[in-house]
Amino acid sequence: MSDAAPHPTRDAVLPASVAATLQRLRGVLPAQADEAGALLARTLAPLVASRWPEVAWSFSSLTNTGLPVEFAWTSREAAVRWTAEVAEPEADDASRLHSAARALDWPGDLRPWIEHQRGARLKFGAWASARHGDDFAAKLYADLPEGRLPPQWRGRHPLFDSSLLFWRMCGVNPDGSVECYARADELDLAALRQLARAALGDESALLRRLLQVLPADDVPRPSGISLALSAQGQVRALTWFTFAKAIFRDDAEVERCLRAQGEGRSAQVYAALAAGPADGRWRHGMIGVGADITGNAWVQCGVRPT
Numbered sequence: 001m002s003d004a005a006p007h008p009t010r011d012a013v014l015p016a017s018v019a020a021t022l023q024r025l026r027g028v029l030p031a032q033a034d035e036a037g038a039l040l041a042r043t044l045a046p047l048v049a050s051r052w053p054e055v056a057w058s059f060s061s062l063t064n065t066g067l068p069v070e071f072a073w074t075s076r077e078a079a080v081r082w083t084a085e086v087a088e089p090e091a092d093d094a095s096r097l098h099s100a101a102r103a104l105d106w107p108g109d110l111r112p113w114i115e116h117q118r119g120a121r122l123k124f125g126a127w128a129s130a131r132h133g134d135d136f137a138a139k140l141y142a143d144l145p146e147g148r149l150p151p152q153w154r155g156r157h158p159l160f161d162s163s164l165l166f167w168r169m170c171g172v173n174p175d176g177s178v179e180c181y182a183r184a185d186e187l188d189l190a191a192l193r194q195l196a197r198a199a200l201g202d203e204s205a206l207l208r209r210l211l212q213v214l215p216a217d218d219v220p221r222p223s224g225i226s227l228a229l230s231a232q233g234q235v236r237a238l239t240w241f242t243f244a245k246a247i248f249r250d251d252a253e254v255e256r257c258l259r260a261q262g263e264g265r266s267a268q269v270y271a272a273l274a275a276g277p278a279d280g281r282w283r284h285g286m287i288g289v290g291a292d293i294t295g296n297a298w299v300q301c302g303v304r305p306t
Contacts, residue, residue: 013048014041015057017276018069021305024272025080028265032132036080040069043084043103043128050088059089061124063304064282071273071305073258076298078265079133083141083302086128094118096125097142103128104138108174112150113142120145129171139179140172149180156233159199164191165225176231185222192219192240196291199227199238206291210240213247213257213289213299220246226290239290244301245282254284254301261299276306 014022018040025033047068050056058066068085086099097114100106117125127141147166154160160167165182172178187195192210196203210219223242229235248254255274262270276283285302 014044015067015069015305017067017305021071021273021276024275025269028268028272029078029080029132032080035136036082036130036132039103039130040082040084043086044068046088046091046099047085050090052089055089060085062127063285065304067304069305070285070302072300072302073262073266073270073273074298074300075261075263075266076296077133078269079131080269081129081131083127083129086126093122093125093143097140100126100128100140104130104140106138106140106174108172108176110140110172112152113170113172116148116150117143117145123168138174142170142172144169153178153180157199157227157229157235159195159227162195164195168224171226177229177236179226179228181224181226183222183224187219187221187223187225189218192225195225196238199235200291200293202295205295205297206238206240206289209291209297209299210289212261213287215247226288235293237290237292239288239300241286241288244284244287247287248284251278251283254287258299258301273303279306
């Protein structure tokens, strides 16, 4: 059975690598891993029924192999985090927000986001995401056509007008808060310092944590940032990110770095994610360093399941 082929579990059908990762996570967070498995199976059900079964498990831009699921880790908490495709590859990208909302029993109002995407050319449409930790949280990732924020968010913060930033997508929460993600082709460490000061009022927490991770004396180009805002437009956090392969030699070097950043059960969660077998391809995806408005800072990374 290939890494991407469906693998039978007690709940439904999951890719073999996803099922294996969840099994390792059960050793750390058993209830949360079971909840994640059930919701992932529900989210991926349309892919199981795809008319293109050979494509369904390798078409996604979420991971470098096309696998339609990515797990994520953060040093700030112990949780099972995942992001997944919500529809079969042949589905219209414009329908994916609706599909994501159905998968997550979405309680929020998505009409402004659906209207913003209407008639536009999209990169991925939408993804579903969830965090299973001490509590549960769901998020929808909405594609931003042509780098345009929806009308209700334009002008809500000066960074939205920065010439350094091209806005790619928004993570939408049920309470109306968002996390907006931008590519920054010309961002350097000095500019990041200014962005952090503008967003958080004090860049020191973000820069201290970043320098624990960054092996060079500047950030790579391109990189990116995300800005988390409350429903009322108040800044909550700023995160810098780049592809792990842009700053590390290989997965083993990323792993050594991240093992030094986690503590307690958070470190155990990362160990479970990293314990999968190597397959000759990069397993770590985007790595990020974030800080919130209170001065807490953390490291995070996406990890492709194996």
